[in-house]
Amino acid sequence: MNHRVFALALATLASMSMQGAAAQGLRPSGASPSGKSGLSAPSSPSARPPAAPSITLPAPGAGAASRSADFIVAVVNSEPVTNYEVRSRLARAEAQLAKQGGAMPPRDLLAREVLERIIVEKVQLQQARESGIKVDDMAVAQAEQGVARQNDMTVEQLYARLGRDGMSRERFREELRNQLLQQRLREREVEARVKVTDLDVDQYLREEQKGTDPTAMEINLGHVLVLVPENASPVQVAERQARAQRAADKVRAGEDFAAVAREFSDAAEGQRAGGLLGLRPADRYPELFVNSTLGLPVGSIVGPVRSPAGFHVLKVVERVTAGMPATVVQNHARHILLRTGPQLSETAAATRLADYRRRVLAGQADFAALAREHSQDGSAKDGGDLGWASPGRYVPEFEQALDTLKPGEISEPLVSRFGVHLVQLLERREAKLTQREQREMARGAVREKKLDEAYATWAQELRGRAYVEYREPPQ
Missing domain, CATH: 1.10.4030.10 (Porin chaperone SurA, peptide-binding domain)
Structure with a gap:
């Protein structure tokens, strides 16, 4: 197939x-760089946006x-x-x-x-x-x-x-x-x-600059497939390889790739789309295609390369590399955190926080005073103030709550792996990232990738x- x-x-x-599982989609826990909150990933913000409940x-x-x-x-x-x-x-x-x-x-x-x-x-x-x-x-x-x-x-x-x-x-x-x-x-x-070192971050940034990290790329490939039947004889294999080589030679000689695909390709997109597979994340391409074109400039021709299906000729039509943003929208928020456990269920914590919210909105209590008195987070001493934060700093459900708020508004109680929160958005601004902040976002991206790999290994061990x-x- x-x-x-x-x-x-x-x-x-x-x-x-x-x-x-992404209905909670939680990020790693740990102290934020400021040490104020247990909401951040231990090594910093992630470069990927938070996953929506799904x-x-x-x-x-x-x-x-x-x-x-x-x-x-x-x-x-x-x-x-x-x-x-x-x-x-x-x-x-x-x-x-x-x-x-x-x-x-x-x-x-x-x-x-x-x-x-x-x-x-x-x-x-x-x-x-x-x-x-x-x-x-x-x-x-x-x-x-x-x-x-x-x-x-x-x-x-x-x-x-x-x-x-x-x-x-x-x-x-x-x-x-x-x-x-x-x-x-x-x-x-x-x-x-999962541990992320400075060397890991350096390598990630080098690969990003070269455009050789598949997880940070979207690519559009032209594709000619010359099918090889199952149980093909050596003579048939040689004939199919020669056909693929003729296609590659024509493209390298300057002939239009779409015309060559229509003439030679056995794949559906050869007739329908001139051999174009479309711009998509690199991890949605077969590993053979990604590895064969990795690091090559746009316009490069590769092949024929062999797979179980047959021989492939590939052209790098377009490559988009995800870069670190120069500016981001930052949020300045504060929160009250009640940690849950045998003595306090999530439902009971949410009920208590809903009462705090009602009192603040009615003008009967001050949010910062309630945070100093009741919050079980390091930010309590500052009235729950978390300071300015770039996207990816907090666990997804916390960020989703912030995204729905206007300055001054208070969320309904929300659950994260740390407990139950009451969140108030104070201010929002567009800010230019410093070099250190960009590096921290890269660290978060490396951590996300390592978490995926560690999960695959752990799941395999548990299954075994x-x-x-x-x-x-x-x-």
Whole structure:
């Protein structure tokens, strides 16, 4: 099958497995550079924008799949995975792939990958529960609101849509709670593994200047594919390679790439788009394509290069490298933080903070005085004042709250991994970043990349320790 299509399918499934967790999408904890707050990443702001609350809504009718003749397809540490679970998730994956466009991978292959994702999630949920991690109703409600905002709906409209698609409120909330459990487990287990050194930051900045860091690039490639049939004889392989070489020679001689693609390419985009694959993040391209064109200037021709599908000729049509911004919009905020635990639930903390908010808005109390008296954050002594902050300094839900506020406004209580906050935006300004601030943003970007790598390793280790018994194949 087309390896680019399968790579897209895998990326879609991976994003689906992470999206619900991104309903909290929390950043690493630690002290801010000023030492005032436990809201920042330990090494600084991230260069990536905070993830919005996110979950893939079911495809229309996906939840209405019949449960008749349901059966167990796998057992994960004594917990069953049913065929219905796989079918429901598969319907969502297919709907999302269809929405993105392009060819669909074989259904049985996609179903096996969906099953493996479910197994990984169950292993993590079991680990989270064994570790005593809990998610309060307050956090689930906050995630509900985030999903509704992401889909431009109210919570009531969200559940009306879900109801039409056969998904109950209870089931959706259970999915949200499970995804938040996974996220909190990842935060606790993975973040301690990640360290970012000055050498890492130096390397990142050098690669960015050269345009050789795939995670910081968007590229548009021209593509000619000469297919090689399965079980092709050496003579057939040589003939197909010679055809690809003729295409490459014509392009290098100055012929129009689109014309060459229409003449030689067996890929759909060869006829439809003159061989252009379109500007997209480099991680959405096959690794072979990225590695073959890495660091080459626009206009370069590569190939023929061989893949299991055949021989490829590539042209670097466009490259956009994400640079450090010269100016950003900064927020000046203050907050009151109540840390949660056995003695104070998230719901109880939110109730207390809602009362503080009511008193401040009614003119019966002063925000700074309440922060000095009640906040359990290092900023309490300064009346909760966090100073000026660039994008990426705080955990996403904190930043999302700030983005919705106008100067002087106070948020509703919000949950983060640190506890429950009441946030007031004091001022907003556009500011030019200093060299140190730009370097700190680069440090955050390196940390995000390392967290992704550390998570992949940890998840693989956790999966490897699980007992998994496969029963019947999903249908």
